Amino acid sequence: MERRSFVKGAAWSVPVIAAAVATPLAAASGPHPSPEPTKPPILVCTPPNHDPDVESVSITGNLMLIKFRPGAQNSVDVTVRIAGQREVHLNLVSPGTPTNGVAHMKNYLPGQVFTVTLPDAYNRRRGDWLQVKTVHNENCVDA
Numbered sequence: 001m002e003r004r005s006f007v008k009g010a011a012w013s014v015p016v017i018a019a020a021v022a023t024p025l026a027a028a029s030g031p032h033p034s035p036e037p038t039k040p041p042i043l044v045c046t047p048p049n050h051d052p053d054v055e056s057v058s059i060t061g062n063l064m065l066i067k068f069r070p071g072a073q074n075s076v077d078v079t080v081r082i083a084g085q086r087e088v089h090l091n092l093v094s095p096g097t098p099t100n101g102v103a104h105m106k107n108y109l110p111g112q113v114f115t116v117t118l119p120d121a122y123n124r125r126r127g128d129w130l131q132v133k134t135v136h137n138e139n140c141v142d143a
Contacts, residue, residue, distance in 0.1 A: 043122060045140035047133070057132045057140075062118040066092075066132055070111040074133075078116060081129040085119040 045057040053072040058065045064080065075097075078090040092108045099105040108114045122128050129137050 041123065042143040043124065043140050044143045045130070045132070045135045047135045048139055049134065051134045054133050054135055057130070057135050058143075059118075059122045059130075061121045064116040064118055064122070064130075064132075066108070066114045066116065068108055068110050068112060068114065072108070072110040076108065076133045077131070078133075079131045080116070080118055080122070082118060082120045082122065083127045088116065088118055090116065 041060075043059040045059075047054045047056070051069075053069060053074050053076055055067045055069045057067070064078075066076070066078070068076075073094055075094050076092040078088070078092060080088040082088070089104065091105050092114065093099060093105050095107060095110055097107065099107060106114075122130070124137060124140070130140075131137075
């Protein structure tokens with residue numbers, strides 16, 4: 001190889017190597033947009049066959065909101081199974097019925113929302129399950 005060809009080849013390779021080295025540095029520098037915060041999934045459940053007592057059930061994270069119809073008058077059984085946690089069971093007695101000091105029995109108010117705090121965030125995909133009177137998992141959609 002002639003000395004002249006070698007020097008000419010080396011002269012051309014210097015800018016290429018410099019550009020290759022600088023490119024990753026340029027790509028790594030500068031502000032990066034922060035990822036969007038993840039919102040807790042919301043599950044919305046509609047009772048089948050026009051349940052006379054329960055209007056809707058929704059779950060966001062570990063909060064279950066049960067909305068009762070204005071004319072609600074029956075006791076409502078609530079069962080939630082969270083994978084890896086104890087089952088949550090409530091018997092919401094009909095409005096105005098005394099609870100007689102039984103811890104798991106609570107009155108609800110017609111036309112109002114009753115909140116149940118679950119032990120963990122609800123997630124159907126991991127196998128969690130719910131029943132609120134006539135409402136079951138299959139009556140729910142992700143909102």
